[in-house]
Every structure is written in structure tokens, then in C-alpha cells.
Amino acid sequence: xxxxxxxxxxxxxxxxxxxxxxxxxxxxxxxxxxxxxxxxxxxxxxxxxxxxxxxxxxxxxxxxxxxxxxxxxxxxxxxxxxxxxxxxxxxxxxxxxxxxxxxxxxxxxxxxxxxxxxxxxxxxxxxxxxxxxxxxxxxxxxxxxxxxxxxxxxxxxxxxxxxxxxxxxxxxxxxxxxxxxxxxxxxxxxxxxxxxxxxxxxxxxxxxxxxxxxxxxxxxxxxxxxxxxxxxxxxxxxxxxxxxxxxxxxxxxxxxxxxxxxxxxxxxxxxxxxxxxxxxxxxxxxxxxxxxxxxxxxxxxxxxxxxxxxxxxxxxxxxxxxxxxxxxxxxxxxxxxxxxxxxxxxxxxxxxxxxxxxxxxx
Amino acid sequence: xxxxxxxxxxxxxxxxxxxxxxxxxxxxxxxxxxxxxxxxxxxxxxxxxxxxxxxxxxxxxxxxxxxxxxxxxxxxxxxxxxxxxxxxxxxxxxxxxxxxxxxxxxxxxxxxxxxxxxxxxxxxxxxxxxxxxxxxxxxxxxxxxxxxxxxxxxxxxxxxxxxxxxxxxxxxxxxxxxxxxxxxxxxxxxxxxxxxxxxxxxxxxxxxxxxxxxxxxxxxxxxxxxxxxxxxxxxxxxxxxxxxxxxxxxxx
Amino acid sequence: xxxxxxxxxxxxxxxxxxxxxxxxxxxxxxxxxxxxxxxxxxxxxxxxxxxxxxxxxxxxxxxxxxxxxxxxxxxxxxxxxxxxxxxxxxxxxxxxxxxxxxxxxxxxxxxxxxxxxxxxxxxxxxxxxxxxxxxxxxxxxxxxxxxxxxxxxxxxxxxxxxxxxxxxxxxxxxxxxxxxxxxxx
Numbered sequence: 001x002x003x004x005x006x007x008x009x010x011x012x013x014x015x016x017x018x019x020x021x022x023x024x025x026x027x028x029x030x031x032x033x034x035x036x037x038x039x040x041x042x043x044x045x046x047x048x049x050x051x052x053x054x055x056x057x058x059x060x061x062x063x064x065x066x067x068x069x070x071x072x073x074x075x076x077x078x079x080x081x082x083x084x085x086x087x088x089x090x091x092x093x094x095x096x097x098x099x100x101x102x103x104x105x106x107x108x109x110x111x112x113x114x115x116x117x118x119x120x121x122x123x124x125x126x127x128x129x130x131x132x133x134x135x136x137x138x139x140x141x142x143x144x145x146x147x148x149x150x151x152x153x154x155x156x157x158x159x160x161x162x163x164x165x166x167x168x169x170x171x172x173x174x175x176x177x178x179x180x181x182x183x184x185x186x187x188x189x190x191x192x193x194x195x196x197x198x199x200x201x202x203x204x205x206x207x208x209x210x211x212x213x214x215x216x217x218x219x220x221x222x223x224x225x226x227x228x229x230x231x232x233x234x235x236x237x238x239x240x241x242x243x244x245x246x247x248x249x250x251x252x253x254x255x256x257x258x259x260x261x262x263x264x265x266x267x268x269x270x271x272x273x274x275x276x277x278x279x280x281x282x283x284x285x286x287x288x289x290x291x292x293x294x295x296x297x298x299x300x301x302x303x304x305x306x307x308x309x310x311x312x313x314x315x316x317x318x319x320x321x322x323x324x325x326x327x328x329x330x331x332x333x334x335x336x337x338x339x340x341x342x343x344x345x346x347x348x349x350x351x352x353x354x355x356x357x358x359x360x361x362x
Numbered sequence: 363x364x365x366x367x368x369x370x371x372x373x374x375x376x377x378x379x380x381x382x383x384x385x386x387x388x389x390x391x392x393x394x395x396x397x398x399x400x401x402x403x404x405x406x407x408x409x410x411x412x413x414x415x416x417x418x419x420x421x422x423x424x425x426x427x428x429x430x431x432x433x434x435x436x437x438x439x440x441x442x443x444x445x446x447x448x449x450x451x452x453x454x455x456x457x458x459x460x461x462x463x464x465x466x467x468x469x470x471x472x473x474x475x476x477x478x479x480x481x482x483x484x485x486x487x488x489x490x491x492x493x494x495x496x497x498x499x500x501x502x503x504x505x506x507x508x509x510x511x512x513x514x515x516x517x518x519x520x521x522x523x524x525x526x527x528x529x530x531x532x533x534x535x536x537x538x539x540x541x542x543x544x545x546x547x548x549x550x551x552x553x554x555x556x557x558x559x560x561x562x563x564x565x566x567x568x569x570x571x572x573x574x575x576x577x578x579x580x581x582x583x584x585x586x587x588x589x590x591x592x593x594x595x596x597x598x599x600x601x602x603x604x605x606x607x608x609x610x611x612x613x614x
Numbered sequence: 615x616x617x618x619x620x621x622x623x624x625x626x627x628x629x630x631x632x633x634x635x636x637x638x639x640x641x642x643x644x645x646x647x648x649x650x651x652x653x654x655x656x657x658x659x660x661x662x663x664x665x666x667x668x669x670x671x672x673x674x675x676x677x678x679x680x681x682x683x684x685x686x687x688x689x690x691x692x693x694x695x696x697x698x699x700x701x702x703x704x705x706x707x708x709x710x711x712x713x714x715x716x717x718x719x720x721x722x723x724x725x726x727x728x729x730x731x732x733x734x735x736x737x738x739x740x741x742x743x744x745x746x747x748x749x750x751x752x753x754x755x756x757x758x759x760x761x762x763x764x765x766x767x768x769x770x771x772x773x774x775x776x777x778x779x780x781x782x783x784x785x786x787x788x789x790x791x792x793x794x795x796x797x798x799x
Contacts, residue, residue, distance in 0.1 A: 005638050005649070023451050031653055049450035053443070054476035061440035061473070065416075065447020068434045069455070073447070091437045114653065142672075175676050176634065176649035178641040197432040197448060199412035199455055205381070207426055209417075209435035263674025335677050 004179050008143045008172040009034035009076075011179045012102055013042065015147035016074045019154040020185040021100070022048035023073040025062035027055055029081045030114045031170035032104035036076065056081040060088030060101070067097040068208040070196025072154055072187075076102035078170070079120050080111060082128075089163050090129030094210025096195075096225070098157035100150065102166045104173035107333035115333025116169035116256050121310035124167050125284045132222055134229045136164040136236070137283040141258040143177035149281070151182045156236060158191065160228050167283060169306070171256050171335065238281035239290055243269070247276025249349050250294055250323075252315050253304040254280045256335065261304055263338040264345060271342075273349045283311070291318035298323060300348045304341055305329045324348070377401035379410045381430045386421075390590025392547050392580035393421055396489060397428050399553070400458070403561045404431065407568060413456045414448055416441045418470075420462035421495040439470025442477035445484045456567055457484045463504040464494045467527050471503075474529070481538030481572045485563045488529060488575060490544075490605065491582040499585040503527045506604050511585075526604055530577045534610035540566050541574035542611040546602060547581075548594040559609070566614050579605055615670045617753050618678040620695055622663035623687025623708070628742030631768065632685070633664040635746060639756050639764035640668040648676035661690060668756060683752045685745050686712060687728070704752040704797065706745055722797030724748050731787055737780030747788020758789050 006014070013035045016024070024039040026032075036052065043050035049066065053059035059075045066073040077085060082103045092099050105120045107113040122128075124137045136156050140146035150166050157164040197206055212218035240258075242265055244250060249268070253261040258279035268275035278294060280287050295301050301323045303312040312327045319325050328344045330336045379401040387393045404410050410431055417425035419438035426433025436444040441459040449457045466474050466488050477484065493511055494500040500513040504526045508517040518526075530544040541563050545556040556578055563574035579601050581593035588596060619636065621629040633649055640647035651664040665681065667673045680700040686692035687708045699705055701720040710729035726748050728741040743765060750761050762782055769778060 003641060005634065005641055005647075023447065025447065051446065051450060051480070054472050057440065058443040058446075058473050058476065061437060061443035062447035062450070064436070064440070065434070065444035065449075066451045067447075068444070069414075069448045069452045071451040073451075087437055088440070095435075170653070171650065171676065174651055174653050176637060177673075178647065197414045197434060197455070198452070199414070200430065200432050201411040205430055206432045207434070209426060209433075211423065211435050259672070260674045262672060266671065266674075335675060337677075337679055338674050 002180070004181065005176050006143060006179045007034055007174060007176050008146045008168055009104065009174070010038050011143050011147040011181070012076070012150045012166060012168070013038035014181055015150040016100065016154070017042055017046055017048070018182050018184045019072065019151040020187045020190055021072045021074045021154060022046065022187065023063070023066040023071050024048070025051050025053050025059040025066070025073070025075050027053050027059050027077065027081060029078045031106060031173045032076050032078045032102065035102065035104070035173070056084035057087065060085040063099045064088055064092055064095070064097060067092065067099050068095070068197050070193040070198060072098075072158070072190070074100040074102065076104065078104045078106045079108050082120065082123070086123070086129035089135065090131050090133060091210050092163050093129070093133035093135065094131060095208050096161040097163070097208065098161055099163045100153045100157055100166065101163060102150070102168065105167060105169045113333045114170055116171035116306060116335060117331070117333050118169065118255060118257065118306035118310070120167065121283065121305070121307060124165055125286070133225070134162065134232070134284060136160070136162060136232065137167050138164065139167045139254040139258070139281060139283050140172060141255050141279065143172065143175065144179045146172055147179050147181055160232055162228070162232070167255065169256050233285040236282060237285045237287050237289070239287040240279040240281060241290070242277040242279070244276035244278060244294055244298070246274050247298050248274045248352065249276070249300045249302055249345050250298040251275060251277045251302050251304055251345065252280070252291065252311070253277065254283060254311065257304050257306055260336070260338055261341065264341045267338055267342050268345050271346070273346055275345050280311070286314045286318070288314070288318040291315060292320065292322070295319040295322040299352055300324045300326065302345060302348055303327050306335065307331060377405045379404040379413075379430050381428055383424070383427050385428065386424055388584045390581070390583045390593065392491070392578070393489060395547055395553065396487065396578055396580065397425065399557050399560055400460070400487065401429060403557065403564055404429070406561065407564055409456045409564070409568060412454060413458065416445045416448070416457065416459040418459070418461040418465040420465050422460055422462060422489065423496065425460045439465050439468070440473055441465065442470065442473040442482070442484070442486065446477055446480070446482050449482055449484050453483065456564065458487060458564070459484060460487045461489065462495070463488070463490045463492065463502040467503040467529050475533070478533045478539050478573050478575060479536050483567055483570060483572055485567050485574045486576070487560070488577040489580045490529070490577055491580040491585070492526070492601065493582050493585040495582050495585050506601065528605060530575065530610050533575050538573055539575060539611050540572035540613040543575070543609040544577040544579065544605060544607050546579040546597055546607055548597045562614065571614060579607075615755060616667060616673070617669070617683070617755055618665065618667045618681045619683040619685065619749055619753065620663060620665050620678065620681040621685045622661070622691035622695055623685070625660050625662045627662070627687045628739065629662050629685065629687055630664050632742040632746040632749070633666045635761060635765045635768050636668070636749065636756065637666050638768060639760040642764060643756065643760050645669065646671060646673050648673045650676040663691065668753065683749055685749055687742070687745060688712060689714070692716070706748045706752060708741070708745060710741070724752065724792050724795045726788060726791050728788070732784055735780045735783050737777055737784070740781045740784035743781045744784040744788040747785040747790070748792040750785070751789045751792030758785065761785060
């Protein structure tokens with residue numbers, strides 16, 4: 001396949017078109033503007049719909065309409081704008097509508113800044129919008145992976161009729177890397193959506209709603225939704241492991257931190273510390289099982305994030321006290337260097353070594 | 363003289379575009395009448411099999427189920443955006459949003475204006491009853507000056523709450539809309555005029571002409587604490603003074 | 615092996631494009647590479663910079679605190695980034711616009727009159743490619759031929775053959791000037 005140099009924003013947009021996305025609705029916000037601009041240019045070329053909406057709220061609700069009409073649809077934004085989309089995401093979850101939402105996340109809270117950050121983990125994985133729902137969350141760590149996961153997001157969203165998010169950040173959105181773009185999907189070959197609004201021609205009307213006034217009716221809908229969520233948890237957990245076989249310190253990091261942590265593993269091993277990495281690719285469903293397995297034999301599980309500590313809560317749930325679970329985080333859009341993290345890894349390895357030496361009989 | 367059913371001609375039938383679902387509206391409420399008018403016009407134009415109804419949040423929250431057409435329930439205020447999404451990917455469908463005054467003129471004002479300004483080829487039916495009906499009678503953006511509501515118990519005070527928003531006039535300032543009108547339902551003549559306006563709005567959409575907006579002055583006997591007859595008289599005598607009837611834009 | 619370069623200058627001097635040409639050359643050679651621009655309000659102020667990391671291994675962080683090589687196309691860029699260059703690194707200074715010399719003693723300096731050189735070639739917009747030529751020499755791991763090909767790929771249809779040749783000449787002359795410079799290290 002041909003390799004191209006593309007920014008993450010452009011790669012996600014092109015990958016979406018190749019995945020059969022034929023409607024995009026968005027609103028300008030840095031650092032995702034290039035995605036919107038790319039769609040403005042390219043969507044008409046593939047015969048799809050593009051609207052620059054009056055707000056992120058309107059954009060996600062345009063997605064609601066297009067998804068209800070059975071079309072593969074995407075919106076993108078950055079953290080403050082994604083907050084505004086949360087209402088619509090909840091409604092789409094409640095109406096069992098597939099949609100792909102890209103969050104090119106930035107520093108927060110509030111207006112924050114436009115630097116890369118991972119402070120939206122809770123919002124993405126723990127609800128974000130109101131009510132009892134789940135959203136598939138995919139976290140790329142390279143531009144190439146951003147393209148691949150965008151395409152996967154469309155397939156999973158359709159397969160399970162759920163919203164799916166690609167959680168990137170300002171760095172992944174802005175940087176260029178070589179990309180191998182996925183091939184074009186034939187839109188006509190995608191599985192049919194008999195539930196979609198297409199005009200009640202020769203059939204009973206289709207209704208799309210997130211509304212069930214009777215508690216027993218809503219319970220039934222939510223039970224069916226739960227069953228699908230359990231299927232997702234059983235079949236769609238994705239993660240990458242780097243040199244975990246003999247590791248004495250396990251790093252857990254995703255996205256931008258995940259790629260930096262790979263360098264940390266290399267540097268640590270060059271200096272004699274056996275570090276390994278588990279990089280969650282799906283943040284929901286979270287790789288609890290793989291982390292739990294590794295924590296049975298690796299004494300230190302160090303979570304590294306661009307936040308005060310959000311994913312670390314899931315890591316601790318996975319480890320359940322089997323190992324030490326320290327945390328190292330940077331905030332405000334500051335990205336630590338591999339050397340910064342290396343110091344942390346070595347400190348924990350050293351501490352562990354001392355501890356072991358202490359309990360060993362003389 | 364003997365009459366038989368065979369010799370009788372139906373002069374008033376239930377529109378086939380109405381579903382069997384029972385209305386949840388209060389007795390005497392105009393929502394039921396508006397729903398019926400819409401269904402009748404959908405029948406007349408023969409578009410039942412390609413119509414999609416977009417329902418709001420409010421008393422008409424079930425509107426997506428009252429028609430024998432595909433339907434979708436939108437978040438509060440977002441019906442015009444949802445309708446945009448549908449129409450942009452399926453221009454062959456006839457997309458109708460049905461919204462109340464809180465939905466369209468308060469929380470959904472941005473979506474309303476921008477859909478109109480883009481000239482989305484949709485039809486918006488705006489039911490202006492000057493009150494939040496479903497939530498129990500609070501003040502709406504269209505509540506008249508001095509009108510009592512549960513959230514303005516002393517009557518709407520323009521010093522604090524401003525004045526009723528005239529949506530039809532507001533949208534008529536935009537370039538894109540092809541049809542903007544305000545109608546009422548307080549007597550049979552006006553019911554017929556409203557039916558004509560709805561027919562015009564949907565016809566323009568079928569012809570691909572552009573955005574149409576039909577504002578209907580409706581009653582809310584329960585929220586206004588009036589009998590249906592009193593409520594209709596109130597519209598004729600008072601409400602139409604604040605909200606003049608007429609066609610503000612007709613580029614058909 | 616990992617080498618990092620910061621390209622910095624005014625908006626319009628083509629520093630982002632120079633970085634992109636280098637990144638493309640690295641990609642075409644099968645190397646790992648990242649290109650990261652400064653973005654947002656910073657760009658509106660008229661300054662532009664990008665960081666390119668070229669490596670035989672996957673690149674961890676595209677953000678580089680201490681680049682191996684710096685291109686300073688204008689004075690503010692030299693002021694801003696001089697202190698960050700890794701000891702033993704190289705700074706390419708556009709002497710057409712930057713009168714002052716590098717003050718640090720632990721880095722090498724290549725003084726290149728990029729704007730004058732480009733003007734003499736009849737293609738004033740090729741100043742960035744002249745500078746890139748010197749950068750390519752300073753990096754030392756990406757062949758000039760690959761950069762020339764990448765330049766043609768990037769600019770290709772956008773500029774005519776005459777302009778392309780001028781850009782190629784600018785690349786060559788920048789590279790040659792680097793070769794001739796005694797870094798004193």
C-alpha cells in the first residue's frame with residue numbers, strides 16, 4: 001500500500017471517507033480544524049453531505065438525523081466542543097444509533113489550551129452524557145493508527161448500533177507521519193439497516209427515539225442494550241503489549257503517552273531495567289483482563305497519563321491489589337519527555353529491588 | 363324516504379396517514395387538530411410513504427408515533443438540526459419538524475434560525491401556544507406581556523422577562539426561506555386557511571423549493587386555565603393582536 | 615539512531631514546507647519520521663516552526679526539548695531556540711536576516727545567506743530550500759538526492775520546471791555551504 005505523509009486530522013478524515021462515511025457535521029475548534037476543512041473539500045467529491053453547523057450541539061444532532069436515516073456519519077471536535085456534544089451522544093445511545101465522534105483533545109478544564117492532554121478520559125469512558133449507556137472509545141497513538149481506528153470505529157458502531165469515539169489529542173491531530181490508508185469500502189456492500197428512516201413504503205413505519213415513558217419498557221430496552229455492551233466487552237477489547245514477558249515494571253499508557261512509553265521501555269532496558277508496556281487501544285471496553293494477568297507476576301504497574309490521573313482508576317480496578325500501582329502524570333498540555341518518565345520507572349524498580357533485598361534471608 | 367349506507371358519500375374520513383395511537387393531548391387542545399391537518403395534507407399530496415416526522419420535546423413529544431410515517435424523536439430544541447441531518451442525506455424524503463414554542467424559540471433558537479438561514483429544504487410546523495404545556499404551564503418566550511404562568515405568577519413582566527418573540531417576523535428577515543406564515547385555528551375559516559398554508563409549505567418542499575415555516579397560534583386550555591371555548595375566543599381577541607396573522611414570505 | 619530538527623522563522627518563509635520535504639524524504643527512505651508544527655494562536659503572531667524527528671526506530675515523542683539541529687530563518691527564532699539545541703548540535707542561521715552570530719560555544723554554526731542565495735538563483739522563494747540543504751548536511755543521515763526527490767514530490771505540479779530547478783540548485787548550494795563550513799569541533 002502507498003505510504004503518504006499526512007496530519008492526524010487529515011488521516012482520520014480520509015479514513016472516514018474510505019470507511020463509507022457519507023455525512024459530516026462539525027464546528028471549528030482548534031486543534032481539529034483541519035479535519036473539518038478536509039471534509040469540506042472532500043465530502044462533495046464522494047457525493048456526501050457536509051454542513052458547517054452553528055454549534056457542536058447542532059452538529060451532533062445533524063449526526064442524529066443522518067444516522068437515523070441509515071448513513072455512516074461522523075463529527076469531530078476538541079474537548080470543550082465534545083462537552084457540548086454529550087447531550088446528543090446520550091440521545092444516540094438511547095436511540096441505538098451508530099455515529100463516530102472524533103475528539104482531538106486539548107488541555108482543560110474550561111477553555112484550557114490547545115496543547116495535547118488526556119483529561120477527557122473520564123468523560124469518554126464513564127458516561128459523559130446523562131443516563132445509563134456505554135460508548136466504544138478507541139485511542140490511537142500514531143497517525144497511521146488514527147486512520148485504522150477511525151475505520152474500525154465505523155464498523156463497530158454499525159455492528160453494535162452504538163456511538164464510537166476516536167480519542168486523539170492535539171499532537172496526534174496536528175503532527176504528520178507516514179500513513180497507509182485503508183482501501184475504499186463499497187458503500188453499497190455495507191450491511192443493510194432495516195431500522196433506518198427511509199420512508200414507510202410497503203412496510204410499517206420505523207420510529208427512532210430514545211423515549212420510553214413506561215419504566216418496564218425502558219428497563220427492557222436497557223437490558224437489551226446491556227446485552228450488547230456485554231458482547232462488546234467479550235469480543236472487542238484491544239491492546240498492545242511491548243516486552244511484558246520478563247518485565248519487572250509494567251507501564252500502562254494510551255494514545256500519545258503510549259507511544260512515548262515505548263521509547264521509555266527501550267531506554268530503560270538499555271540501562272538494565274526490565275520495563276514493559278501495556279497500551280490500551282480500546283479504553284472502553286478496557287483491557288482489565290490482560291492487565292490483571294500481568295499484575296499477577298509483575299510487582300509494579302506504573303500508569304502514565306497526561307492528566308491528574310484518570311485511567312489509573314481502571315488500572316487499579318484491574319490490578320485489585322495484586323501489585324503496586326503508582327501513577328505519573330503531567331497536566332495542562334505539558335508532554336513529558338521519555339527521560340522524565342524513565343526516572344520514574346527506575347525509581348520504582350530500585351525501590352522494589354531494595355524491598356526484595358530486605359525480605360531475603362541473609 | 364329510505365336512506366342506506368350504500369347511498370351515502372363520505373365527506374369526512376380519518377386520514378390514512380394517522381396511526382392508531384391515541385393522542386395524549388388534553389381535551390380541547392389544538393395539537394390534535396394540527397396533527398390531523400398535517401395527516402390530511404400528507405394524504406392529499408400522496409407523500410405518506412416518503413415523509414419523516416421529527417418530533418420535539420414538549421406536549422408533542424409523541425408526534426413521531428401519531429403518523430403512519432417514519433418518525434424520529436429529537437432532543438429538546440434540536441429538531442431543525444435533526445431534520446437537516448436527514449434531509450441532507452436523503453433529499454428524496456419529505457422532512458417535517460413539529461415543534462412547540464419552548465422547543466423552537468427558546469432552547470432551539472439557534473438551530474431554528476440557522477436551519478432557516480441555510481434554506482434547508484424542510485417544513486417546520488411551529489405550534490405557538492405561549493406556554494410550556496408539558497412541564498406544567500411555565501412562561502415561554504412567546505408568553506404575552508402580563509400573561510400569568512407558573513414561573514411568572516404575577517404575569518410576564520417585560521422589564522425582567524422581555525417581550526414575546528415573533529418568530530415568523532424574525533425568520534422573514536432572512537433571505538433563504540421560501541414560505542413563512544402565521545395562522546390560527548379559532549374558527550372553521552381559520553382552520554381551512556391553516557390547512558392551505560400547511561399544504562403550501564409541504565408542496566414547496568416536494569417541489570424542492572426550500573425552507574418553509576408555518577407558525578400556528580394554538581390554545582392551551584389547561585395551561586391557560588380556560589375552557590376550550592374561552593381559549594379560542596382569547597386567541598381571536600387577544601393573541602392575534604400580539605401575533606398578527608398573515609403570510610410574511612411566499613416565494614413559491 | 616534518532617535525529618531531531620527544529621525549523622523556525624516567520625510565517626511565509628516556508629519553514630513548515632522545508633520540514634515537510636525532509637519528512638517526506640525520510641518516509642521515502644523507509645525511516646520513521648514525525649513532523650509537528652506549532653499551531654493555534656502562536657501562528658497568528660507571524661512566527662512558525664515545526665519539529666521533525668527522523669529515526670531508525672518508531673518515534674516516541676515528536677516533541678523535542680533539545681533538538682540536534684536548528685534552522686533559524688530570522689532573529690527571533692535564533693533568540694528563542696538557541697538555548698535549547700543539544701550540546702554538540704548545529705545551528706543553521708539565515709545570515710541574510712540575522713546579523714548576530716550564535717553565542718553558544720558548544721554548538722556548531724552554519725551561516726547561510728539563504729535569501730541572497732535564492733535571489734541570485736532567480737527564485738526568491740527558494741530560500742527555505744537553500745536552508746534545507748544546509749540542514750540535510752548537518753543531519754548527515756538523509757541523502758541529498760532523496761531530499762531533492764521529495765522536494766519535487768511536494769512542489770511538483772504546483773511550480774514550473776524552471777522554479778523546480780532553482781529550488782534544486784538552492785538545495786545543492788545550501789548543502790555545499792555546509793560541507794565547506796568548519797564547525798571547529
